[in-house]
Amino acid sequence: MSYQRLLPRYHSIEHSGVQLPNEGQNWLDGKKRSVHSRWQNHQQAVQKLSQLLEQYQWTWPSKTVYFFSDLHADADALTASLIASGGVKVRGKKHRRFKLTKQGKQAQFLIGGDCFDKGPSNLELLRTLSRLHHSGARMRLLAGNHDVRVMLGMRSVNRDDALECKHFFVRMGPKAVPFLSEINDSYLSAPHSLSGVPDTAQCKQRLFPPEQWFDVFPLKAAGLLPDKMIEKEMQRITEKRQDFEMRCDENGLSPRRAYAAALQWQRLFLRNSGEFSWFFKHMRLALRKGSFLFIHAGLDNHIANLIRKKGVKALNREFNKQLQGDPMRFYYGSLANTIRTKYRASDKHLTTAGARQVHEKDMHVIIHGHKSMLNGQRVSLRQSIVNFECDVTLDRHSRQRDGLKGPGAGVTIVRPDKKIIGISTDHPYVKVFDPDDLGQSGV
Known part of the structure; x- marks a missing residue:
């Protein structure tokens, strides 16, 4: 299968400062660079994913979602990642301005948390996000552990x-x-x-x-x-x-x-007149689009039960309530676990029963950041929920620490035509996840 027609068109590439991949590849063909190692081999990954796709019918978003996570105070990484999405054109060298492409006007730009710390300039990243918003982009912000x-x-x-x-x-x-x-x-x-x-x-x-x-x-x-x-x-x-x-x-x-x-x-x-008062006002814990749950880190049983009983909107209301009212209850409770879990023994647990509750609400896929990847995005499994791990190590300080070459850029694109696209400067191909084409990989 040719993946070329599925790749976004990069505009203003001269402003990116990075080398972006120009050829597509079946996501599972990336093997260890694209699929969690808990699957013993390529065939097992195909079989398990095919089984889950048959068991749970995914409802796809009605509009394209561009997911950018863990920007960590690096405005250049954000600009390069926006270019990688195909959703914007960039104007100006110093004070960059954004113009939405035809695809960008129809899409949603989702910032997946962790805008603060590590990188060269928190303030410049926030100003770049503000310019994106003022370009007319449908931009949403998710909470990350560093932000909170x-x-x-x-x-x-x-x-x-x-x-x-x-x-x-x-x-x-x-x-x-x-x-x-x-x-x-x-x-x-x-x-x-x-x-x-x-x-x-x-x-x-x-x-x-x-x-x-x-x-x-x-x-x-x-x-x-x-x-x-x-x-x-x-x-x-x-x-x-x-x-x-x-x-x-x-x-x-x-x-x-x-x-x-x-x-x-x-x-x-915190003041209404403050330059960045918009940041926390517009922050949410999670966003649901069809069968896809977008969140910074992950879930546990308590949150799964809350979602089953009251839905994602109620989860966001509880997030705002606790954050403004009882920081202790929030920071040491299940809500904060959603922005910092890596499913370690010390984290709150998601069991088979918890996953079943999420499935009952017709949510079968989690798109998240938080866990740093060194080879671009990766697909994994948490109980029976398919996860796409999308923190592709964007900020320059983390990249230097982890031995990655050059500046970073990356975006995960969830499309209405039932495709998930993973673009990263750390993988030579654009990763294409096509539920109808899983069995064709590895050839």
Whole structure:
């Protein structure tokens, strides 16, 4: 079968800075680079997927979905990935503007979580997303663990009504320091920018949990975490505070400047007039399109039961309710598991019974990020639910850490004509998943 007609047309490729694949390949022909190794061989993967496709009839989205995940503060990776989708044309070199193609006007652009941390510029990524939105793109945002952790951490500064939540700032860890430094450099460079900011001792008191927190936290966490996890969390907070202060020193960020940057973050993100107030307002936990559930990481039995009883819209309402009302309940509960699970022993479990509940709602496929892939997207199985793992390691710092060559780009495209397309700079072919063509692979 020829896959050439299924490939998107790349526009403005000169603005991408990457080499994108130009030939298609049956998804399963990628073998270990495209299929989870739990399947013993290629034939077993074909048989199992064929069996599930026959057992559960997939309802496909009515419009194309472009899924971009784990952008991690890398605006160049976002731009290159948008070009890879075929949904945009790029204008301008420095302040890039986007123009939707015919295909882009009819599609939905879904950002799959983890916009913050790791990469070169959180602010530039957000401004690039804003330009995409203002181009007329139907853009939706999903919550990632990094996004939520930053929100809870920054919001906890100066919050005196919930002592048990005072650890969320230092809980962000050293990864948050570059973001604070970026805000400091961008907004607090004027000579009198620290006027009115308390002294160093008071700033530390407002940033870090007081001694009383170590008495209050175990009481509030009881019932949410096992005793061993509570002890581990308190030890982790002590260590993270030390690491945080050390990283601030290395970046020339005094406690006063860190505190001032946190307050500036609140003005930017939490005030209605803030430049980035749109970000968390439009954030959702999950999105359903037909039989496809788009989410940052995954599911467990509790969430599966909630979906079966009340649906995905109710899941999003509960997400907003907990995030605004009870951060402890959210962060240490099942809802937060959906943005950080990797199905480890320490994560909340999804069993056969949980998967069955999801199937009862006619959802048979999960499209997610979170788990870094080094060879482009991968198909896997969680119980009887087909998963497409779509974190293709986009940001430059993660790529350098993992030994990947050059800048990254990638997009997962779910199409109404019953095709899933995986594009990544780390696989030589465009991966094409066609349910009607599984048995033709491997030849």
